[in-house]
Amino acid sequence: MKSTNGSEDSTRTDWSRPIAKILFGKDNAGILVSSEAELESLLGQAKANKASARILPKTETRDTATRTRLETARAEAGNHLQDAMQLLNQTQKLCLDANIPYAVIKSLDAVPDIGHDVDLLVGKNLQSIRSRLLERFQCETVTLTFCDRHAGKFSTFVRGFDSDFELYTRVSQLGEEYYPEEHVLHRREEESVLGSKTYLCSQEDRLLITCIHTLYRHGKIRLSDLKVAYDALNSRLDSDIVLGTVESAGIQRGFAFFLRILEMMGQEILGKDLVPREFKDYTDRVLYRDAILKLLLRRIRPRFPLRVPITLVLLLFLHKAAADLARNKIGSCLRSSLAPVLLIMDKSIPLRLQKAISVRIW
Secondary structure, X not given: OOOOOXXXXXXXXXXXXXXXXXXXXXXXXXXXXXXXXXXXXXXXXXXXXXXXXXXXXXXXXXXHHHHHHHHHHHHHHHHHHHHHHHHHXXXXXXXXXXXXXXXXXXXXXXXXXXXXXXXXXXXXXXXXXXXXXXHHOXXXXXXXXXXXXXXXXXXXXXXXXXXXXXXXXXXXXXXXXXXXXXXXXXXXXXXXXXXXXXXXXXXXHHHHHHHHHHHHHHOEEOHHHHHHHXXXXXXXXXXXXXXXXXXXXXOHHHHHHHHHHHHHHHHHHHOOOOOOHHHHHHHHHHHHOOHHHHHHHHOXXXXXXXXXXXXXXXXXXXXXXXXXXXXXXXXXXXXXXXXXXXXXHHHHOOHHHHHHOOOOOO
């Protein structure tokens, strides 16, 4: 079993390398922890990378108390997955009964890791499904951020489940346009996940949505996000669909940054190339024309989850606004232009103050 070489203070240990080796199937990859404190440090970073359920079977200890905590963590991961799948099975039935097309976005891309919520993309049918959901279940709706309200999103806790449930009209942060949700629903694929039939996004859309959400929504890149991208890139996806969408959406720089991080992680942690030549060539062409993006990339260190520099996020939205304007997407241009202002406000106003006035921004 492979052990990490961290500092004696386990809370300062960076577990990026061993977590990545497990996620990407490095031969004989594993983690040996020596204390409960070290295990908690590992679990914290694994959870932040949406990787807990995948690293736990590869984690061992020789300490009795730590082994008990490890077994508890494994049981909790299994229970969480079961809870989320039961919630999905019951809520997606609303769509099936109403003959409304839907696709699970993000939630099942990293099974057995599933995150804290179940997300369904339902397009223009959000209000219809929302009404059916509130009639069928006991729900405690979640107060949305300013951006989420304008993006077309609904979030709720469903009584009896630990996971929360979210409906999306589109893939967006503030209502800015990337590409039609109808394309996602048209390309969706029926699959069996842990014995349950559901509809997942195509590999093309998994890659695109992962990139958009990490850079234009959450501002951080997790190892799990990179694994989703790697799996998609090395599947039989249609590169013309992906690169054509990247160009029309105006996210060339964001896409190039995301793939370069995947490439850097593969080379520095795994010692191999993870990005196919066609996509690497595309990334090189985009970066060749952008000195600022190249400078920001040189400052990046592969510690995950990787917080995307706010300067970069601001620039990405401004570039997108310009691309939207060039394509006469005036509404999307205005929203993309507003996003940097809202992001700066969000970073400037303490979260406790935003909560106190019941107005979360980002």
